[in-house]
Amino acid sequence: MFDRAERGDRAVILHPEFRLTGPDALDEFQELARSAGAEITGIVTAPRDRPDARFFVGSGKIEELAELVEETGADLVLVSQSLSAVQERNIEKACSCRVLDRATLILDIFAQRAQSYEGKLQVELAQLRHLSTRLVRGWTHLERQKGGIGLRGPGETQLETDRRLIGVRIRQLKTRLDKVARQRDQSRRQRQRSRAPLVALVGYTNAGKSTLFNKLTGASVGEEDMLFATLDPTVRRMEGMHCGEVLLADTVGFVSDLPHELIAAFRATLQEAREADLLLHVSDVSDPYRMERQQDVEDVLESIGADQIPVIRVYNKIDRNGQEVSRNEDENGMPVSVSISARTGEGIEQLRESISDRLSSERINRWIELRGKDGKLRAQLFELGVVSEERIAENGSWMLHVDVPKETAERLARLPGSEGDVAREQLLGSEPGHLKATA
Numbered sequence: 001m002f003d004r005a006e007r008g009d010r011a012v013i014l015h016p017e018f019r020l021t022g023p024d025a026l027d028e029f030q031e032l033a034r035s036a037g038a039e040i041t042g043i044v045t046a047p048r049d050r051p052d053a054r055f056f057v058g059s060g061k062i063e064e065l066a067e068l069v070e071e072t073g074a075d076l077v078l079v080s081q082s083l084s085a086v087q088e089r090n091i092e093k094a095c096s097c098r099v100l101d102r103a104t105l106i107l108d109i110f111a112q113r114a115q116s117y118e119g120k121l122q123v124e125l126a127q128l129r130h131l132s133t134r135l136v137r138g139w140t141h142l143e144r145q146k147g148g149i150g151l152r153g154p155g156e157t158q159l160e161t162d163r164r165l166i167g168v169r170i171r172q173l174k175t176r177l178d179k180v181a182r183q184r185d186q187s188r189r190q191r192q193r194s195r196a197p198l199v200a201l202v203g204y205t206n207a208g209k210s211t212l213f214n215k216l217t218g219a220s221v222g223e224e225d226m227l228f229a230t231l232d233p234t235v236r237r238m239e240g241m242h243c244g245e246v247l248l249a250d251t252v253g254f255v256s257d258l259p260h261e262l263i264a265a266f267r268a269t270l271q272e273a274r275e276a277d278l279l280l281h282v283s284d285v286s287d288p289y290r291m292e293r294q295q296d297v298e299d300v301l302e303s304i305g306a307d308q309i310p311v312i313r314v315y316n317k318i319d320r321n322g323q324e325v326s327r328n329e330d331e332n333g334m335p336v337s338v339s340i341s342a343r344t345g346e347g348i349e350q351l352r353e354s355i356s357d358r359l360s361s362e363r364i365n366r367w368i369e370l371r372g373k374d375g376k377l378r379a380q381l382f383e384l385g386v387v388s389e390e391r392i393a394e395n396g397s398w399m400l401h402v403d404v405p406k407e408t409a410e411r412l413a414r415l416p417g418s419e420g421d422v423a424r425e426q427l428l429g430s431e432p433g434h435l436k437a438t439a
Contacts, residue, residue, distance in 0.1 A: 203282035205253025
């Protein structure tokens with residue numbers, strides 16, 4: 001949509017290397033390029049202490065890059081770092097071809113993969129925000145969004161017109177996304193009223209989340225050995241759970257140095273992770289840089305406010321290195337990690353049991369007894385959608401079977417008066433002895 005020229009797929013990579021650049025940074029960027037559909041025809045590496053203001057790398061490396069582009073007939077140059085608008089234009093001029101930096105390449109992949117209405121809106125918004133600082137040419141097609149006649153003011157330059165048109169489109173997209181977000185909130189509230197806890201899969205891209213999702217739910221989400229194979233969140237009911245109905249959400253894979261535009265634009269998509277009762281952090285156990293990538297994921301989770309949600313680490317792909325299925329627990333006997341193979345199914349039952357154990361520890365599931373003076377509390381419990389069954393006892397009291405998050409139960413326990421006494425003694429304590437026989 002925003003390419004300046006006819007798109008090609010033959011690419012030369014420019015990889016600036018700094019002292020803190022990860023050892024697998026070039027391999028990952030090549031995988032990003034292949035995921036975007038590029039055929040890599042050459043690579044130029046450039047060790048740097050600091051970026052050059054003009055080209056990001058030295059002029060000698062730019063000459064080497066230009067020669068390689070001409071020699072290989074490449075259609076574009078892919079730069080593994082984020083460039084300024086000036087640097088991008090200077091490299092384009094020197095090499096006589098299009099230049100995409102890391103952020104733009106990731107945005108392009110997202111644009112190819114987004115399938116849902118919301119996902120497409122989010123991608124376009126991220127593209128516009130990122131590219132609005134790089135106005136060069138080719139933007140006047142945006143006049144289609146709002147009639148071009150009468151829009152141009154006296155003495156207004158083309159650049160000013162383009163900026164204004166982009167601003168109009170951004171506002172349109174934000175309005176539509178706000179509407180989608182409201183609809184998603186309604187769906188989320190309905191799900192909460194169904195009392196089904198939500199488990200979200202998170203992890204580095206290509207860690208095997210979609211394969212695991214299909215194994216746990218019986219769904220058929222696309223499984224491809226490429227980065228960002230899944231963009232749009234999918235929620236399904238988990239099969240074979242011992243703790244009742246559980247919903248599982250597959251989310252977009254994370255990557256190091258994820259553009260801020262994407263984190264902001266896909267906040268609604270990542271909302272599934274923010275609202276989850278439990279996170280399954282999936283890692284590729286065969287990946288030599290597993291620890292670094294786990295940290296990248298945790299950094300993104302912190303940036304979206306999901307770092308306080310309970311986590312089970314899922315070490316996937318044990319079939320690749322001959323590891324056995326295992327489960328590690330904390331001092332309270334709660335599972336903290338499970339080693340599995342989503343592809344072969346090894347450890348899947350142990351993972352289901354671990355999920356059930358953790359969810360049970362995070363929720364209060366029991367009968368409580370409320371009397372006439374506790375009518376307000378009864379109304380609150382029904383409003384929260386945590387009452388699965390209600391019975392009337394012989395003495396006229398209400399007996400409610402509740403399935404409520406422990407956090408909510410603790411909040412109810414802090415209510416003053418008799419309501420607080422009920423919540424404290426029954427929601428957080430032991431259920432009344434006679435209640436079991438009655439229920």
